[in-house]
Amino acid sequence: MAADPPQTEPARQEQRFGPRRLLRWETALVLLLVAVALVGQQTSTGFLTGTNLFYLGLDVGEIALMALPLTMIIVAGEIDLSIASILGLCSALIGYLWDAGWSLETIFPAVVVAGALAGAFNGFLVTRLGLPSLAVTIGTLALYRGLAFVILGDKAVADFPAQYTRFGTTPVPGTHIPYPIVLFAVLAVLFAVLLHATPFGRSVFAIGANQEAAFFSGIRVKRAKLVLYVLSGAVSGLAGIVYTLRFASARADNGAGLELAVVAAVLLGGVSIFGGRGTLGGVVAAVFLLGGIRNLLILNDVSNDTLNVVTGLLLIGSVVAPNSVAAVARLLRRRGTASSVPSEPARAA
Amino acid sequence: MSVTVDRPEWEAAEERSRRGSHLVEVALRIRELGILLVLGLVVAVTAAYNPRFLSAQSIRDLLLNASIIALLTVGQTLVVITRNVDLSVGSVLGLSAFMTGDLLAGHQGLPIVVALLAGIVLGAACGAVNGAVTAIGRVPSLVVTLGTLYVFRGIDFGWAGGRQINASNLPDSLLALGSGRILGVPYLVAITVVLVAVTAYVLRSYRSGRELYAIGSNPDAAVLAGIPVGRRVFAAFVLSGAVAGLAGMLWTARYGTVDATAGTGFELQVISAVVVGGVAIFGGSGSVVGAALGALLLSTIGSALVVLKVPSFWQQAIVGALLIGAIALDRWVGLRIAAALRQRSIRSGS
Numbered sequence: 001m002a003a004d005p006p007q008t009e010p011a012r013q014e015q016r017f018g019p020r021r022l023l024r025w026e027t028a029l030v031l032l033l034v035a036v037a038l039v040g041q042q043t044s045t046g047f048l049t050g051t052n053l054f055y056l057g058l059d060v061g062e063i064a065l066m067a068l069p070l071t072m073i074i075v076a077g078e079i080d081l082s083i084a085s086i087l088g089l090c091s092a093l094i095g096y097l098w099d100a101g102w103s104l105e106t107i108f109p110a111v112v113v114a115g116a117l118a119g120a121f122n123g124f125l126v127t128r129l130g131l132p133s134l135a136v137t138i139g140t141l142a143l144y145r146g147l148a149f150v151i152l153g154d155k156a157v158a159d160f161p162a163q164y165t166r167f168g169t170t171p172v173p174g175t176h177i178p179y180p181i182v183l184f185a186v187l188a189v190l191f192a193v194l195l196h197a198t199p200f201g202r203s204v205f206a207i208g209a210n211q212e213a214a215f216f217s218g219i220r221v222k223r224a225k226l227v228l229y230v231l232s233g234a235v236s237g238l239a240g241i242v243y244t245l246r247f248a249s250a251r252a253d254n255g256a257g258l259e260l261a262v263v264a265a266v267l268l269g270g271v272s273i274f275g276g277r278g279t280l281g282g283v284v285a286a287v288f289l290l291g292g293i294r295n296l297l298i299l300n301d302v303s304n305d306t307l308n309v310v311t312g313l314l315l316i317g318s319v320v321a322p323n324s325v326a327a328v329a330r331l332l333r334r335r336g337t338a339s340s341v342p343s344e345p346a347r348a349a
Numbered sequence: 350m351s352v353t354v355d356r357p358e359w360e361a362a363e364e365r366s367r368r369g370s371h372l373v374e375v376a377l378r379i380r381e382l383g384i385l386l387v388l389g390l391v392v393a394v395t396a397a398y399n400p401r402f403l404s405a406q407s408i409r410d411l412l413l414n415a416s417i418i419a420l421l422t423v424g425q426t427l428v429v430i431t432r433n434v435d436l437s438v439g440s441v442l443g444l445s446a447f448m449t450g451d452l453l454a455g456h457q458g459l460p461i462v463v464a465l466l467a468g469i470v471l472g473a474a475c476g477a478v479n480g481a482v483t484a485i486g487r488v489p490s491l492v493v494t495l496g497t498l499y500v501f502r503g504i505d506f507g508w509a510g511g512r513q514i515n516a517s518n519l520p521d522s523l524l525a526l527g528s529g530r531i532l533g534v535p536y537l538v539a540i541t542v543v544l545v546a547v548t549a550y551v552l553r554s555y556r557s558g559r560e561l562y563a564i565g566s567n568p569d570a571a572v573l574a575g576i577p578v579g580r581r582v583f584a585a586f587v588l589s590g591a592v593a594g595l596a597g598m599l600w601t602a603r604y605g606t607v608d609a610t611a612g613t614g615f616e617l618q619v620i621s622a623v624v625v626g627g628v629a630i631f632g633g634s635g636s637v638v639g640a641a642l643g644a645l646l647l648s649t650i651g652s653a654l655v656v657l658k659v660p661s662f663w664q665q666a667i668v669g670a671l672l673i674g675a676i677a678l679d680r681w682v683g684l685r686i687a688a689a690l691r692q693r694s695i696r697s698g699s
Contacts, residue, residue, distance in 0.1 A: 131676050134434075134491075135630040138620055139672035146666025153662055252662075257614065260436075260495060273489045305506030305609075312499030319488045 025270035025322055029285040036292040044299040050176035052295065058168075058246060060291035061180030062087065062239040062255065064284070066262045067269075068184075068191040069232035071283045073133075074266055075195070076228055077208040077275025078126060081137040083236045084258035085144035086118045088251075090240030092148035095157030095250025104164055112237040118144055119233015123226035141259065148252035157250040168245030180242045187235065192280045200224065208275025264311055265290055268318045290314075380627040380682070384642045388649060395653040402656050409535055411649055416537040417442075417603070419644035420596045421619045422626065423541075423548050424476075424589030426640040429623055430552075431582050432565040432632030433483060433490035438593040439615035440501035441475045445597025447509050450607040454518035461523050465598050472594015473587050475501055480586030484579040490586075498616065502609075509609035516605030527602030537599055541641070544592070548637045561585060565632025621668060622647050625675045647671075 040047030066083045073080050090111045097107045118140070125136045167179045195201040206214040207221050215221050244250045269286035271278030294307050396402045421438050428435045445468040453464050479497055483490045516524060529536050552558035564571040564578050571578050601607050620630075626643025628635025650671070651664050 125673065125677070129677055129680060131673075131680055132630050135624050135676045136673065138617055138624070139669050139676065141617065141669070142621065142665050142672060143669025146663065146669055149662035150660075150666055153660070260498065264495060264499070267492055267495070273492055303506065303510075305503040308499040308503030308506065310503075312496040312501075312503065315499070316482060316488065316493060316496035319492050320482065320486050323487055 025318065026279055026282040026285060028321075029269065029282055029289055033285055033289050033292065036289065036296060040292070040296045040299070044296070046299055047296060052299070054171050054176040054178055056288075056291050056295045057178040057181040059295065060287055061178065061184065061246065062243050063258065063262050063265055063291075064184045064287045065180070065187065065239040065242065066232075066236055066258070067265050067283050067287050068187055068280070069228065069235045070262055070266050071269070071271055071278060071280055072191065072195055072201075072204055073225075073228050073232055074263075074271050074273065075208045075275055075278050076204045076225060077211060078133040078225060078228070079137060079263070079273075080119075080122060080133065080229065080232050081259050081263070082118070082122060082140040082144055083232060083239075083262060084255045085141045085148070086115050086233055086236035087240040087243060087255040087258065088253060089118060089144045089148040089151075090115050090237040091244045091250050091254040092152035092252040094241065094244050095155075096151050098157055098160065098250065104160070108241055111241060112234050115237020115240065116230050116234040119229045119231070119236070120226070122233065123229030126229065127222035127225050145252070145256065152250065152252045154252065158248055160245070160248055160250075165245050165248040168242060168248065180246070183238070183242070188280065188284055195280050200227075204228070205276055208272075208277070210276075261290075261311075264315050268315050270318065270322075286318075380679070381636065381639045381642060383678075384626060384639060384646055388642065388646045391646070391649055391653050395656050399656050402653070405533075409530075409533075409538075411652055412538045412645070413535050413603075414652065415645040415648040416535070416541040417596050417600055418615070418618055418622055418648060419641040420537075420541045420544065420599070421593060421615065422622050422640040422644050423544055423637050424592030425619050425623050426626075426628050426635060426637045427548070427552075427561060427585040428490070428589045429620075429628050429630065430561045430565045430632055430635060431585050432568060433582060433585070434494065434620065434630075435476075435479060435490065435586060435589045436494040436616045436620075437475065437479060437497040437501055438589065438596075438619055439612040440498050440505065441472050441590055441593035442597040442600060442612035442615060443609065444475065444501050444505045444508075445471050445594040446600040446607050446611040447505055447514070447597075447609060449598040450514040450519065450601045451508070453520055453523055453601075454514050457520065459520075461520065461526060461602075464523070465595070468594040468598030469591050470594070472597065473591040475594070476587040476590015477583070479590065480583035483586060484583045502613070506609045511609075513606065513608040514601075519601070519605060523602050524605055527599070527605065537603060540595075540599070545637050545641045552637060557581065557584075562633055565629075565634075567633075618647070619644075621672050625672055627675070627679060629679065630676070643675075 037048065046052050066087070070080055070083060093111050093114055094107055097110065098104070102110075122133075122137055122140055125131050125140075126133045171178055172182060193201075195204060203214065203219045203224055206217065206219055207224060211221055240254070243254050247254070265287045266278075266283050267273060268290065269278065269283030271283060290311060293310055297303075297307050297310075392402070401407060421442070425435055425438060448471055449464040449468045452467060453459055453461065475497065479490070479494055482488050482493045486493075526536055531539055534542075552561065560571070560576045560581055563574065563576055564581055568578060597612065600611055604611075622644035623635070623640045624630055624643070625646060626635065626640035628640050647668055650667060651661075654661060654664050654667075
């Protein structure tokens with residue numbers, strides 16, 4: 001009886017290296033993705049065609065891009081709700097500078113820098129003033145969107161030359177791959193390496209798991225978070241360029257409300273909202289899962305509202321499912337150890 | 350540590366600690382006064398520019414415009430105080446608004462009290478879903494309510510199926526509720542004020558109300574103190590849902606036209622108002638009065654900009670800046686109070 005706490009510890013270890021690996025959420029996501037592809041092929045002849053996949057890729061472009069840095073921010077235990085507003089601010093800036101006679105070659109880097117600055121302001125408020133990131137980025141969500149309207153008003157700038165807008169509307173020649181997905185693939189590899197294979201990435205996990213412990217192990221917590229927010233802002237600026245080119249229109253309300261879709265995708269990808277846990281692969285799978293379901297529903301003439309319900313249920317399920325699996329496993333283990341009494345002293349010894 | 354504390358010193362120490370908690374209370378009251386001060390400033394500047402801003406009709410409109418968001422802040426405050434958040438309020442409002450509209454347009458002669466109750470019950474049911482998954486399923490409320498934000502809105506769209514309910518289909522008694530007045534005060538404003546007052550009293554003086562603060566300050570300590578944390582959090586979500594349901598019904602009464610998009614994006618407006626009103630986003634402190642004043646301040650700024658002929662584009666940027674200013678101020682005041690309290694306890698401990 002007294003050996004109760006020690007006996008749970010080895011069991012938990014066992015669980016981590018045993019069949020738990022197969023039960024990982026990322027595996028479930030990939031299976032769901034395959035299921036969506038199969039169902040898509042069964043129900044609609046147009047689903048697995050190159051053209052359709054091209055549009056699917058275009059459709060998830062901005063969400064996929066912004067999900068990359070947001071994954072790292074949430075793993076670090078913070079959040080950034082201002083990403084879609086930075087997208088809108090950068091889109092408005094593109095329109096304003098284009099009207100002012102700048103060339104697009106100079107506008108694009110300028111806009112990414114502007115996005116990085118917006119992210120740096122978030123990071124400054126969170127790290128230097130120590131404000132809660134949820135409240136800060138709800139504030140900058142309104143602030144940056146407001147600035148976008150101040151810059152461009154309610155007009156749309158749409159006279160961009162076709163040699164640029166084709167990057168947002170046509171595939172890479174000879175393939176069905178949209179340019180934004182090429183950009184996304186490059187960034188996804190960079191972010192995956194950064195998060196999962198560098199000391200910086202390990203420190204991000206450490207910060208998310210226990211910020212104070214990370215601080216006392218010599219990790220520069222504030223600087224790491226500031227870097228993450230700057231990255232988030234810069235990538236949101238890139239997403240602003242992609243969005244503007246895709247619709248060939250720079251407007252202040254571009255991408256409004258997209259932040260919740262991105263957060264939903266990241267959480268669906270198995271990243272813990274409390275930080276310290278998650279993989280970039282899971283998030284990428286989740287982004288394409290959501291995009292695939294959406295595309296499938298549209299092809300089958302199912303209205304958009306069903307998608308909302310599915311998104312919401314998947315999101316809740318992504319947390320409830322692992323929780324209940326763990327609960328059931330705990331229950332089974334307790335019953336199992338109760339029946340096999342002889343093994344108990346051996347394990348405790 | 351010293352065993353031989355003579356009586357006067359012990360009394361002095363207690364006196365100091367009482368002054369300490371007094372300090373916290375004063376700071377909270379000053380926080381609400383601060384919002385009132387900014388509100389007064391906005392009104393004064395606008396009225397100096399155009400005196401009609403202070404006419405009875407204009408003040409009524411200001412209060413009326415703020416009332417639905419202010420109503421939602423009541424429920425949201427309860428949830429935020431327990432260190433949770435309810436992002437689904439906008440969707441619950443939309444669902445309830447469409448349901449009550451549909452109910453009254455489809456059954457002519459149905460008393461509006463029935464629609465009112467239906468709205469509240471529907472909202473409470475939505476809140477119960479949020480509360481159950483949060484409290485029993487142990488899922489973070491941010492995730493749950495972000496999910497139900499989509500689910501409830503999806504159900505709303507499915508129900509509406511592109512339909513729109515117009516004022517001509519709605520009973521006059523409902524529209525009278527939206528535009529009528531009692532003793533010169535619009536019904537909506539009266540309902541909001543009563544609800545804010547009742548909730549403020551319960552939060553201040555009832556054990557269950559105080560327990561919400563205890564949960565938000567330190568959930569683990571609250572469990573150890575024997576507070577039924579799960580039940581209280583569940584109740585907070587049910588109440589937030591019920592208030593959102595009520596607000597949805599009143600939304601239909603006020604605007605007369607409903608489709609499935611009613612209340613889209615309200616969640617962030619409500620949370621902004623709550624935070625500007627001094628409710629800490631990580632729970633444990635704040636008041637419904639402050640939150641409702643926050644809602645009034647934000648909507649008054651919107652109206653003032655129109656009167657001052659500032660392009661309405663500035664409104665969102667100003668709201669954002671105000672929100673950041675408010676949390677930065679709260680942080681600063683919080684640090685000062687903590688430092689002051691520590692100073693006192695060091696002095697009284699020596």
